Amino acid sequence: MITAATLTALTTADRLADALADPDTAWPGGRPEGARSWPQSLAGGASGIALLHIERARTGHGNWSTAHAWLKAAVHGQVSAAANANLYFGAPALAYVMHRAASASSRYLPVLDRLDTATLSLTRNRLAAAHQRIARAERPLMEEFDLIRGLSGLGAYHLSRHPHHEITSNVITYLVRLTEPLSDPAGLPPWWTDVAPSGVRHPDYPGGHGNFGLAHGISSTLAVLSQALLGGLTVPGMADAIVRICAWTDHWRQGSETTPWWPGHLSIQQVTDHKIHSSLRPRPSWCYGVSGTARAQQLAGLALRDRTRVAMAENALLSALQDPLYLDTLPETGLCHGMAGLLQAAWRMATETDSPEITAELPILTNRLITALDQSASNPELLDGTAGAALALHTVGTGRAPAPHWDTFLALA
Numbered sequence: 001m002i003t004a005a006t007l008t009a010l011t012t013a014d015r016l017a018d019a020l021a022d023p024d025t026a027w028p029g030g031r032p033e034g035a036r037s038w039p040q041s042l043a044g045g046a047s048g049i050a051l052l053h054i055e056r057a058r059t060g061h062g063n064w065s066t067a068h069a070w071l072k073a074a075v076h077g078q079v080s081a082a083a084n085a086n087l088y089f090g091a092p093a094l095a096y097v098m099h100r101a102a103s104a105s106s107r108y109l110p111v112l113d114r115l116d117t118a119t120l121s122l123t124r125n126r127l128a129a130a131h132q133r134i135a136r137a138e139r140p141l142m143e144e145f146d147l148i149r150g151l152s153g154l155g156a157y158h159l160s161r162h163p164h165h166e167i168t169s170n171v172i173t174y175l176v177r178l179t180e181p182l183s184d185p186a187g188l189p190p191w192w193t194d195v196a197p198s199g200v201r202h203p204d205y206p207g208g209h210g211n212f213g214l215a216h217g218i219s220s221t222l223a224v225l226s227q228a229l230l231g232g233l234t235v236p237g238m239a240d241a242i243v244r245i246c247a248w249t250d251h252w253r254q255g256s257e258t259t260p261w262w263p264g265h266l267s268i269q270q271v272t273d274h275k276i277h278s279s280l281r282p283r284p285s286w287c288y289g290v291s292g293t294a295r296a297q298q299l300a301g302l303a304l305r306d307r308t309r310v311a312m313a314e315n316a317l318l319s320a321l322q323d324p325l326y327l328d329t330l331p332e333t334g335l336c337h338g339m340a341g342l343l344q345a346a347w348r349m350a351t352e353t354d355s356p357e358i359t360a361e362l363p364i365l366t367n368r369l370i371t372a373l374d375q376s377a378s379n380p381e382l383l384d385g386t387a388g389a390a391l392a393l394h395t396v397g398t399g400r401a402p403a404p405h406w407d408t409f410l411a412l413a
Contacts, residue, residue, distance in 0.1 A: 005363035010061070010397025012370050016390035017056055019378070020049055021066050023073040026380045037381070039074050042093040042409060043148075043336075047074035048382025051097050052391050055406045058104045059398055071101060075111065081118040083125065084143075087153030087409055091118040099161050100404055120167055123154045127174050137182050139194050142211060145178055147220035147411050155224045156411055160404045163231055172228050172235045175221050179241040188271070189248050191218050197265050207268025212252075214292025214411055215336065217265065218245055223411040226299035242300050246309070249297070252276065259319040260312055264288035283329045284320040286341030286410060291317075295345045295412055298352065314355055317346060321361040327368065333376055335388035335410065339369040344392040348412045366396055 020026045023046060031037055036044035042051070050070035056062025074097065080090035087093060095115035102108040130144050130151060143149040147156065155171035162168060182190045192210045196202035199216075211217030222245045229238050254276055255261045263270075264282040282289040294317040301309030320326055320342075332338030343365050350358035369389065379385035395401045405413035 003363070005366055006397050006399065008370065008397075009366050009393040012373065013056075013390045013394040013397055014061070016373070016386045016393070017052055017062065020052065020380050020387060020390075023049075023070055028378055028380075038089075039076050040079055040090055040094055042088045042096065043383040044381035044385075045074065046070055046076070047093050047097045049380060049387045050074045051100065051382060051406055052387045052394075054097065054100045054104075055391060055401075056394060058100070058402060059394075059400065061394065061398065064105065067101065071097070071108070079115070079118075081122055083122070084149070085119075085122055086149045087157055088148050091115050091122065092154060092157055095119045095161070096157050096409060099157075100406060103404055116161065119154070119157065123151070123158065123167055123171065126151055126154065127170055130174055131177070134177055134182075139182070139184075139190075139192055139208070140178070141195060142193050142199050142216050145175070145191065145218075145221060146211075146216040147224075148215055151175065152220040152224050152411070153409075155228075156220075156408050159224065159228055159231065159233075160408045163228075163233060168228075169233065169235050172225065172233060172238065175225055176235060176237040176241040178221060179244045180237075186268075186271075189218075189244075191221070205267055209268075210248075210266040210271075211264075212249065212262045212266075212293055213264055213288040214296060215287035217288075218248070219293050219296040220411050221245065222249075223296040223299050226296070226303035227411075227413075229303040230299070239304065242303060246297075246300055246304075249293075254278070254281065255316075255319075257312065258315050260316045261290060262293045262316075283337075284326060284342055285330060285337050286345060287336050289330075290320045291342040291345040292411070294320075295349055298349055302352070310353065314349060314353070314358060317349055318355075318357050318361070321346060321358065321365060327365075331372065332384070333369060333372050333386075333389050334379075334381075334384035335392065336383045338384070338389075339365065339372060340389040340392040341410070343369055344395060344407055344410065345412055347392070347396055348407070362396060366393065369393070 039046040042048045053067035053070050057064045057067045085091050098108050098112040102112045145151050147153040158168040194208040196205040214220050225242050253260050261281050263276050263280050284290045286292045294313045297313035335341040382388045407413050
C-alpha cells in the first residue's frame, strides 16, 4: 500500500542512491584511508555500496549497470581469504554481496562459486580452531563467535547461501557447543570473554565481560540459531542452546514487562554485585541496543513457539519507539549506531508478526530519519552512512526485502 510516508521514504532512498551512482565520485573529498574503506569491506567499502544498488536493481528500482560498476569496484585488487576474513571483510563479504546479485543474474555465478569456495575453506579452519579452544576449556574471544568477525556471521552467510550444506550444519553445531557449560568456577556463561568490549584486554575489565549485543555478542548467536531452527535445519541441541542463551538474557533483563531492556554488556563487578544501574541502558541502536537485542529475542520466541517471549520483545522495541527522549539519544543516521538500524529492525519485527502497534510507529521514525539525513554531512558507507540509510528507507518505501535478504548481514533476517 502506497502512502505519503512510504512515497517519501522511496523518494529519499532514490535521491541518496543517485548520489552514490558513480564509484569514482561517491566519496566527497576522496576515499578515506584505512581497511574499512577498502573495496572488499562490507562496512565501508565498495562492496557495501554495491549491496544498495543490487537491492534496488533486484526490486526494479535501479539498474544493473550501476550495480555492476560497484561490483567491479568491489572485487578490484587482491581478495583476502586470510584467517581474519569474515562476513564484513574479504572473500566472505564479497561472496555475500555476489550471492544477492547472482540470485537475479547468472552472470555472477562463476565469481560467486570461487568466492564461496574460499569462504568454505576459511569457515572449516575457523571451526577447527574453535573446537580446539573448547576442548581446552578456555573462554572464547569475541572474534571467534560474533557476527562481524566470527562464526555467527559466517553461519548467517552459509544459512542464506546454502542452508542444507554440510558446512551450515557444522557451524550451527559449533554455535550449539558454544552455549554448553565450561568448567568455570565463577559460574559465568561459556561465551564470557576475558577481554574488554573493544576486543582486547583492558584494566577497566579485569575479569573480561559478557556481551549482549547483536554485532559482537551472544544475541548474534541467538538470532542465527533461531533462524536456523525456523528454517527447518535439524541439528541436535539447537532448541536447548536457544533456551540456555535466553535464560541468561532473561536473568539480566531490566525494566518492566511493558518496557524491558537489556544491558549492552556486563562486567565481572556487575555480576558480583547482582546489579545493573539504569544509566547503563544502551541507546536503541542495532549494535548494542534494543534494535538488535529485541529482534533476536523475537526470533527466539518464534523458534521456540513462545508467544510470551515474542510479546516481550515487541514491547521492548515499541517502548523505545514511543519514547521521544530515548530516541533523542540516537541522533546518528546509520545502520550500526543510528536510526536506520532501528528502522530496519522495526520493519522486520512489524512484518514478522503483523504488529499494528509497531507498524504505526514506522512513519514517525521514517520522517525522523529523513530529517536527520537532510541535516547531516554525507558519508557514503553502508554500516554508518547513507548507503545503509538508503537501504532501510528503500525497504520501508517498497514494503519488501526479497530473499536472499539484504539485511542478513545484520542478523535481522
